[in-house]
Amino acid sequence: MILVNPVVDILLISGLAAVIVPLLGGLVRAEKRFLGIVGVLAYIALLAYLLQPDVWGSIHRYEPFQGLFSSSLTLDGFSKFFILVFSILAIPVYLHSIDYMARDRNLVLYYTLTGIMMFGLIGLSMADDLFTFFVFWEAMAISSYVLVGFRYHLDEPVEAAVKYLVMSGVASLLMLYGISIIYGLVGSLRISAVVAYLQGGVTGQAIYPVLLAATLLFIGFGVKAAYFPFWTWLPDAHPAAPSPISALLSGIVIKAGIVGLAKFALPFIDLLDEVFYPILVIVTVVTITLANLMALMQSDVKRLLAYSSIANIGFVLIGYVSALYGAGVVGLAAAFSHVLSHALGKGLAFLAVGGILYVLHSRAIVDLEGFGKRYPGLSIALMIALLSLSGLPPLPGFWSKWLLILSAWEAGEYLIAGVGVFNSVLAAIYYLWLFQRIFFSEPRIESRVEVPGYLLTSLTILIFIMVAIGIYPELMYSYAFEAAKALAPLLATP
């Protein structure tokens, strides 16, 4: 069933999830926490809508304000894949919030902002020109600043939100500056026009503004995706947010930078590969290695997971490097399947840690010792997430890392492939060490709080999806390859 146009319908469904909440919030007097159900229903509806044969089967376009904004949105394999990833994580996050946020105030604001953030993410994955992308990007970014500082009666969230806002705000503005230079060069912000301009050959003096624009885009996406050296806000902001929001931030909001990098920056990097090849390789290697070493030293479990998110962004970059320098579509598909497997794994890890916070009120790894004996449900969820993140078969993390390293090897990037293998082992060490302390130590803290039902349901959904992908990796690969094929025309090397 298509109402107007699939693009409009998808924006309408996810927009309604944000808009209805304040209206319902005025009507519902008690138990405002159940407003989370609105989000759950909306994203189930969105998934059902997206997987209809006539929506999934073909490419849809929508161009509002013709001539004026030259704004355009496309629903192709790439955006379908990312909308799928975003919606799959949104459902358990909303369910988890019902229990986790039950004791907080301003729940109407919380669900509205979460809805706007998801709306921005879904819109920017469909944006086909840089300015539409920027508008959705800001909708997503500004609501995420407020959500990081949501518990403003505590010290840590306020500080983290200030740091996040200043760094990310500057980055967004620098990105817009880059977009203005691209407009000056091309005269249009459509990605097809930009690619045509770049593939037409840029020579002589014109190379310098193109280089400047590419650098500004690289910085703008880099701060959001948090690769080296722009990651400094992430280890503060992600742990400070409420746990369901940490799951969204680490799982999919940092992937917004990856979406932008893939769709809008890769054509530039492809053209300027003599300049960007060393930068990209250094960024990838340093991001993975340094973030993993920092994660080894953490004593706070949410901070550890935040550093591991940075390391995983480095893994996604491996896919981009190999896509640009030989592997083509396979590299992109590897990067995208890692986006999916990391979103599921890190989402589950943060939601499980949220459950632990709910019953223990402590984030210190020391306090988690022996936790597995008291709360087997939460611990099994955390265990599955950690095993997937450390890349043990047969979970999604293994399949995506395997394809990543394979694609780097095929592209002849032996250094990058070696770094990937080394860091998989390094990451496995700290995940398994955490795992061992949780399950095989004597309990330190006695807790009598029971784990609430919606929270456990949200974990169960994610575990089920992860095991399903682990057993049939074809599910993940086929969608990721479709997404990569949609981007192939942007690259000069097929």
Next chain:
Amino acid sequence: MIMESLLFTSVALVAIGLYMVSTKKNLMKIVIGLEILATGVNLSFIAMGYIRTGGLTDPLPQAIVVTAIVLDGVLVGVALALTLVVFRRFKTLDVDKLRNLRW
């Protein structure tokens, strides 16, 4: 002439904004720096539109700048609200005095 001065002003504003954000210690001044940076970026769009058509006739940059001003307004609104919360909690606006704020 007008083209060069527009471009030069926008580059200067962006540089001033970046300088303020990276060196100032007072949170209020950092927010002002963000706003100057935003103004420079918007002026750059107008300048680019002028370069392309030799006049202010292209609607695309005008439409973009109007939208970007709204987005900057929202950004600065959130930044000022956070500044207020910081001042109420810590009784200072000095970012060095905040425990975790190291960049």
